[in-house]
Amino acid sequence: MIKTSTVNVENCVADEESRLAKTLKDICDENGKEKDSVKAAEIFHELGILYQRKAEISHSKICLIQSAALLNAAVAREPENKTFTKDLRDFCSYVLNKAQVKNQGYDLVEISNKIAKKVTTLRKIVLKILEISASGKSVVKQVKKNQRQISQKYINVMHELFQTCISIFEGLPCKFAIAGLGSLARNEITPYSDFEHIILLENGIEDDENYSETQEQFRWFSLIFLIILINLQETIIPSVAIPSLNDYTTPGGNWFYDAYTTRGITLDGLMAHACKNPLGRTFETKDKPWITELIKPVNKMLEYLKSDVSLKNGYHLDQILLQSCYVSGDKGLYEQFVEAVRRKKKENKFSTQCQVMQGLNEDLKNFDAFTDLMRMRETTQCNIKRVIYRSVTLFISALGRMYNIDEASSFSVVKSLKGKQIIDHETAEKLKLAVAVACKVRLSRYMEYKSQHDYVNCMDRQVTVLLKKYAKMEDIVQYFVIALALQKVLRNLDPSSLPAKLTFSFQPYMKYMVAYKLGYYDYITEDWKRDQVTMGDPWGKYYVARSLVKMLSYKEALNILKSVDTTDKTLSSAVRVDIGFCQKSRNLTRTLTPRHFLKHGT
Template sequence: MQKIRSHFVCGFIVVKKAHAMEYKCEMDSTNQEMALCEKLRSICKNNKEEKPKESAKIFHKLAQVYRSRSPDKIALIRSAVLFNAALVRKPDNVGEIRKDLHKLCSHVLELADAKQKKADLVQESGAIFAKVKKMRSHVDMVLKKLELSPKSKEAFENHSNKKVKMMEDLQNTIANDFTTIMKVIMELCISIKGTLPCKYALVGMGSLARKEITPNSDFENIIILEDGIEKQGNYEEILEYFRWVAVIFQLIIVNLGETIVAVMDFPYLNNYKEEKYNWYYDAITPRGLSFDGLVPFACKSALGREPTENKPWKTELIKPVSKMLEYLQSDEDLKNGYHLADMLTKTCFVAGDKKMYDAFDEGSWMFMKDPAEMSQRMLKIHNPDLSYVNFSKQLEEDLENFGAMQKSAQTRTEGLINIKRKIYRPITLFVTALSRHYKIKTKSSFDQVRELHRLGEISESFCKKLLFALSIACEVRLKVYSEKQGQKDDLKQNLTTENGVKVTSIERMIGHISYIEFAKTVIHVQRIAMREVRNMTIITERVLFPFMLPFWFSDVLDDQLSSSTFVQIYNKLSEQHRHAFNYLTYGHLGHFLFLDSTPAPHTNIPKAKQNVYTFFSQGADVPIFDAPDEKDLQNIENELVFR
């Protein structure tokens, strides 16, 4: 008995010492990371690097710190990102860093128990990058052929139809090329890892599914598995197989050298939970083709998201079909929010078993069509309030973040503007909202607009306007990314004067009339989306009304709205309303009407409209104001026939 007790005590001491050693190593690693991040901060100015070669040395050491945290999968991916960040900065010891990157990739293949342990992931990335460059070259060639909008409105309709056709064809081509590249990578990863344990499908989400993707976009994805494997004794082994496939896939993408450090959620560089540790701005690494980031509000890739303080549950997007569908309805996973749930209803097949994907696609469509019925069928509950998304709340947030009335003025000022937030999302988000509201199954945004017309929800005229606005949003984003050679959304707006009219950078990019039509359409589609989906109240009209007035005046000049109706509305406005209208029209929308800074008679404007024109008399700051009568708004909408 004494001997047994002695062995037990000795064993306990050994285990305790092992835990203590592990904790010490963990603390040493954390302290090393903190020290290196502080050193990086010391050589940065305004959170940006001034000495890239010095930064490269720090990133190299940080990469080794994360490599030491093996076999943690996320740590290994972060290590690869840091090695690539160091290489991008062209340090003196490129050979040493590249050798360490090769060692890391070989180490991952050993951990994954890969069939092809000698596979060269860095070399494979090079072959993939050649395909990416070919895709980008084609896009650049097509963009150069796009014409600016004509100066006469008579020729605009033909230009509009041609632009929609070219942009839709281009977006379809990019989506197909992007999908093919991802399929090649996935099949390569399966080949490297070894024999498949079950059927699977790699599924694309987001802009790829909507066919709005660019050659510099993130790849948002999930992996679905065949139903029934969760009942097998080796289910965890199957999941582990695909986790390592996802890691290998990410390493191949990371080794393209286009994953910025900031999206990897490093705790002492870009920690979104602690402001003092969220300071670093990666302005050197090209932001191109990559995976969705590891920051808590992203993580839309197979490995998902680790638990956080605000979301203390793990989200893994590798699941059997039926389990993945439960993400749309389960009480726990609803906490992941609107974006994940919405994206799971608009997906596309990339690689693997197409029939299995079709089953998933049909299931997600049924959830969108009747979430209450599907939740009862699959989860054995009946709660009509437990829908896959709270449309009202999300639209309110989208309006606050991307509403045209907040953004339109800013696109007419000099300085940096974010084209994703000010041009792209203000149109695409609300097309998607209408698609969800009317239970439209088709994935492409262009096809969704046509389906809205087919269902009688928008007129043929507005359908054409909406298709053109989508084309403009995609064109601007592609052109900015192409010019900047990466996913950089900030565009420097320079106002220049051409023929006496102030013109912005965006107008020079797409043409003056195109920008006018785009801005008008964005506001109109947001009004329709809010009214139809949110049962919009008069409070929302208070926000939108002053921004609509200048456009309505433009419609007067275009013979789309009678001047008598406009004068009737204008005469009912308070003095504050009129100041708001004058300010908005002259301040940043006056260029839509081809007006000079000083009102003057125009011989081509009929006398009845000349009376409206004289309203432009003075400017003032935009005040807080009351909304007009709902009847007045309806009169205008009835004449314009937007619906």
């Protein structure tokens, strides 16, 4: 009878969720964006209460996270609604009660308000930092200093919040440490980045007869921390994967787009490919039918580094665990974890290289700088983080892992590669410049929009014009030149026989080819007057001439084309055609794509 009753309740809850989801969909446009925030707030409030009820039935902490996100979404849209604010506070009290916290007097909403003030202060500091602009070597030095400062201040905020959570529990049953992952570990964090982290427990605690209770207490500890983060009201609803709104496993199921909420500091999302938070992935999906939890003793956490385990557990989890930073808790325990990771890497050097290479091949397809470059001039849409940030930092990080470098930050990896004479001084300087440009562009973008606003959709102008707001033209050009050279080297690597020294090719004409594809014609013509090396390069001349044609300077373009050394048959054919166009004073409509030159290095 009890089982039947529970099933009936679950069915009623599921029916009510479907009804509310349909009601929300009816007030959204074709892109899933809400047209009426007041009505949407009412629906989110009802869904939030419903998910609290679902948590009561299923005993799921994930449902509590989802409830917190929904209730905060309602309050963010209608902050003066007393029912919404009361129910959010009641929800927080409910969680404290379920966690069996001795002192029930803590106000999680008020704690979040205090943290929000510190986050606001951090963002004001970053705005002042961005007022200082630099280029060339100075931009590397400045960005490197800025990112260290931002990362440390971000850690300070999280450390203080963890100390508050420890106070709420009046101590925890064993030694533990919080380790930050991702961009925080690489000193590439922004004041709007989510917080990827794990909880490490002391070795041996798993043999304690009360270990299951200890685990459960740390789960509640993590949940309360995450709810305080969600109370900052910067958690977009899609990131908590409400099945009726954002089902990432079913075609058409991911339909809701939260255009209202600021995408800022929060937990790493609950999507199956994410979940780099202590509670991890507590549910199975078709593509990821494995459960992951990131609250473990040090030795148990290391099992995620095994090749057969890592492939099962989300997007690059094993690689992400190789790079971490101390945030809070027992520092000695954290250092024990770091040392154990180093030993593991050395023991499984070849296996690690193969794992990295396997992920690398996938990344080279997904973040192909050449493909992105070919689209840049024509498109009005672009994902800044994917095109400008990941196409370099992701691959420098991979190089570091392949060559067994323990450093986490991209700058430090480059420094170590140079120190080991794997790359030369020129390559090191160029890679550092690319990292600096990547961090500066992403940071500037987020600070301008006060959100993790990666996706650019500028209907009235080209993306390449927009990029000049965040970095100088020359630096943007150099970024793509370096990204192309870096990815080309990685494509040719054999993990079973890594070369002692990597050779990067930065051919003179490459900056003009890149600038031409970006539509920076004035940069090409001005730089050519000063650059004696590229001035004599046949392909360099060719792109100068094509830029002049784009600027309608046909006579000057014709003179340059006639002076090009056409020993190269492909170039000879292109020049001949373009001379014909110039002589007829017509705009060139044909664009040569020298993919084979990049591939073969000729």
